[in-house]
Amino acid sequence: MMHINPSVITSNAGPILDGLGITVFTWTAGIAIGIALGFFIAVLQIFCGRVVRGALRVYIEIIRGTPFLLQLFLLYYGGPSFGLRLEPMTAGILGLGLYGSAYFAEIFRAGFLSVPSGQLEAADVLGMARWQMILRIQVPQMLVIIVPALVNLIIVLSKETAVLSIVTVPELTFVLTAIGSASFAFVETLLTLCLCYLALVELTARAGRWMESRVGRFMIR
Numbered sequence: 001m002m003h004i005n006p007s008v009i010t011s012n013a014g015p016i017l018d019g020l021g022i023t024v025f026t027w028t029a030g031i032a033i034g035i036a037l038g039f040f041i042a043v044l045q046i047f048c049g050r051v052v053r054g055a056l057r058v059y060i061e062i063i064r065g066t067p068f069l070l071q072l073f074l075l076y077y078g079g080p081s082f083g084l085r086l087e088p089m090t091a092g093i094l095g096l097g098l099y100g101s102a103y104f105a106e107i108f109r110a111g112f113l114s115v116p117s118g119q120l121e122a123a124d125v126l127g128m129a130r131w132q133m134i135l136r137i138q139v140p141q142m143l144v145i146i147v148p149a150l151v152n153l154i155i156v157l158s159k160e161t162a163v164l165s166i167v168t169v170p171e172l173t174f175v176l177t178a179i180g181s182a183s184f185a186f187v188e189t190l191l192t193l194c195l196c197y198l199a200l201v202e203l204t205a206r207a208g209r210w211m212e213s214r215v216g217r218f219m220i221r
Helices: 013-047 050-065 068-076 088-114 117-125 130-167 172-183 186-220
Strands: none
Touching (some): 013 130, 013 172, 013 186, 050 088, 130 172, 130 186
16 A cells, blocks of 8 residues: 655655745746747737738747757757856746747737737828737727636746756756655655645636636726
8 A cells, every 4th residue: 555654745844935035036037028929929920021021920820830848958058059158047937938939929929819909990091100009999999809718828937837846957857856865755756746736726727717807808898
């Protein structure tokens, strides 16, 4: 019969909480970079010329077509070959942001294209600047459509933070793996890791449902 020893977890509660904090920090920072960069890429894809759109399409396809682990290795271990030396935490956040940006860009692009072109033509006739069309017409309408996709991608990125342990970022997976190796309590540490990620995912999903209902009510008004 399997024996579970909770004392392994309680005696290491401090390092585990520190690891959880670093996981949340790298996750939220990576999301912020990904959303900002993805939105910028989507705007350029919609409003710029063919050359810019082609270059951005190549970037998106490369990011989406290669594993996150490989991208992280190239950024952290391959960066010094190009004069780019990053600390593990910085490399992890930047890698997560770049990885997410390609997917966020496609979500935003789909949201922009979902707004009827007639509304943009009317705004152009009224003399609205391009940035006014984006902020006052397209963004409010597309938010209703893209919120579920955004939340789903944010949840996916929360689980991708486990990969950051490969480049020695002291996040939750790194800490619990070290505890399990030192104490041979692999079942306890892995169960704790699962429960922590389940909690993060559930909290994010609940926040997403709340945001979706709020955005929907705003648009109805």
